[in-house]
Amino acid sequence: LAGVIERLKANVIAYDLGARDLAVTGTPVTIPKITSSATGYWVSENSTITASDLGFEQINMTPKTLAGRVILSNLLLETSVPAADSVIEEDLASQLGIALDLGILDGSSGGGSGEPVGIMQNTGVSTVTAAAYQVGTPPTAAEMMEFLTNLDTENALFGRLGWALHPLALAEIRLMTVDFGDISVPLDNMNMATGGPANILGHPYRTSTQMTAPTASAGIRSILFGNWDSVMVARWGGLRLLASDSSDDAFSKDQTHIRATMRCDVALRHPEAFTYVID
Numbered sequence: 001l002a003g004v005i006e007r008l009k010a011n012v013i014a015y016d017l018g019a020r021d022l023a024v025t026g027t028p029v030t031i032p033k034i035t036s037s038a039t040g041y042w043v044s045e046n047s048t049i050t051a052s053d054l055g056f057e058q059i060n061m062t063p064k065t066l067a068g069r070v071i072l073s074n075l076l077l078e079t080s081v082p083a084a085d086s087v088i089e090e091d092l093a094s095q096l097g098i099a100l101d102l103g104i105l106d107g108s109s110g111g112g113s114g115e116p117v118g119i120m121q122n123t124g125v126s127t128v129t130a131a132a133y134q135v136g137t138p139p140t141a142a143e144m145m146e147f148l149t150n151l152d153t154e155n156a157l158f159g160r161l162g163w164a165l166h167p168l169a170l171a172e173i174r175l176m177t178v179d180f181g182d183i184s185v186p187l188d189n190m191n192m193a194t195g196g197p198a199n200i201l202g203h204p205y206r207t208s209t210q211m212t213a214p215t216a217s218a219g220i221r222s223i224l225f226g227n228w229d230s231v232m233v234a235r236w237g238g239l240r241l242l243a244s245d246s247s248d249d250a251f252s253k254d255q256t257h258i259r260a261t262m263r264c265d266v267a268l269r270h271p272e273a274f275t276y277v278i279d
Contacts, residue, residue, distance in 0.1 A: 012097050013206035014104040018160030018228035021235060029061040029234050033269070061234040063263035064116050066099050068092045070258045074245065077256055085243065085258065092260035093239055102210045104231060104266050105164060106221060116266035119231065120221055124271030126150040127278040133219030135168055138175040144201060147225040147275050154272035159227035163205035166213050169222040173200060218279050226274030236263035 015021065022029075036055035043049055070088050077084050107118030119125060128146050133139055151157040165173070174196050198204065203225075212221035245256045268274070 009094060010098055010101075010210045011206065011208045012101040013164055013208045014101050014228065014231060014233075016206055017162040017164065017204070019104060019231035019233055020229060021233055024061070024234045024236060027062050027236070029265075031059040031061070031232070031267070033057050033059055059232075059267050059269075061232070061265040061267050063234075063236050064103075064114055064265050066096045066103075066262040066264060068095055068099075068260045071250070071255055072258070074254045074256055085256070088258055089241055089260070092241070092258065096239065096260055096262055098210070100233070100262065100264055101208070103264070104233060105208075105210060105224065106212075107266060116264065118266065119226070119268065119274050120224060120276050122268055122271045122274075125226075125268075126154070126272065126275040128223075128275055129278055130219075133169065133172070133214060133223055133277045135172065135214050135216050135219075138172045138177070141176065141178055144173070144176070147223070148201060150275040151226065151273060156227060156230075156270055156273040159229040159273065161203045161225070161227055163200050163203060164211055164224040165205055165207050166209065166211040166222045167207045168214050169211070169219070170205065170207050172214065219277050220279045222277055224274065224276040227270070230269040230273040232267045232269060234265045234267070238262070 033056065034054055035057050036053075038054055039050070039052040041050055070092065072084060072088065080087075103116050103118055105118050106120045107115040108121060128143075128150065130139070130143050130146070133143075148157060151161075211224065214222040240261045241258065242261075243256055243258045245251060245254075247257050249255075250257050
């Protein structure tokens with residue numbers, strides 16, 4: 001067969017769960033946010049209504065650069081079937097999408113290494129601490145409900161709610177049981193012909209190996225729950241692809257360099273709309 005066997009890659013899940021794609025221009029992109037609302041009062045007749053003011057802050061988003069580069073020989077370009085350049089360009093686009101997804105989920109705290117600040121590195125995102133989110137110890141229904149409770153107590157349990165999970169974390173959740181009369185039974189009926197349920201506690205989930213894999217002693221960052229509509233991904237233009245056979249020493253080595261770049265940043269409308277596992 002004339003073809004290329006692709007490399008197995010992590011799932012890209014943030015957009016699938018509902019993250020907002022914002023095509024923007026200019027820098028920085030400034031989005032105002034209400035931090036404190038007006039207050040309503042009960043007042044007696046002819047009494048003065050106490051004044052209250054709205055508080056505002058700004059969310060600033062600036063371009064962060066995602067990039068990838070491949071060097072290949074011109075002989076390969078000229079003789080390969082299918083065309084090597086199209087295969088490489090497709091792979092570069094895929095890899096930048098995977099890197100963007102990781103930046104959304106867990107980009108460096110403080111934006112280190114030129115990265116955006118990911119969801120699980122944002123100040124204000126709540127956490128769940130429990131040994132139950134480890135391999136070999138399936139969580140209980142009460143422990144899973146803590147994710148929803150964290151959002152509900154912040155008035156944030158609404159919108160496009162969903163779960164981001166490492167596949168091993170999903171396997172543990174599917175082993176959850178509940179007790180009825182001291183008898184443990186599966187939390188969800190599973191039909192082996194059709195597989196497990198599509199939702200967890202009524203909300204959709206997606207798995208990715210870019211979430212941290214739980215172990216027998218740790219489950220940190222293996223489960224993330226929240227309102228994905230709160231995620232804003234600013235994008236300055238689209239994917240840029242550039243090929244050159246004269247850059248660096250490509251000319252003298254009869255090579256072509258293919259470069260892919262994207263300019264993006266990530267911010268949360270409401271950090272309180274997410275919660276994840278820590279140890």
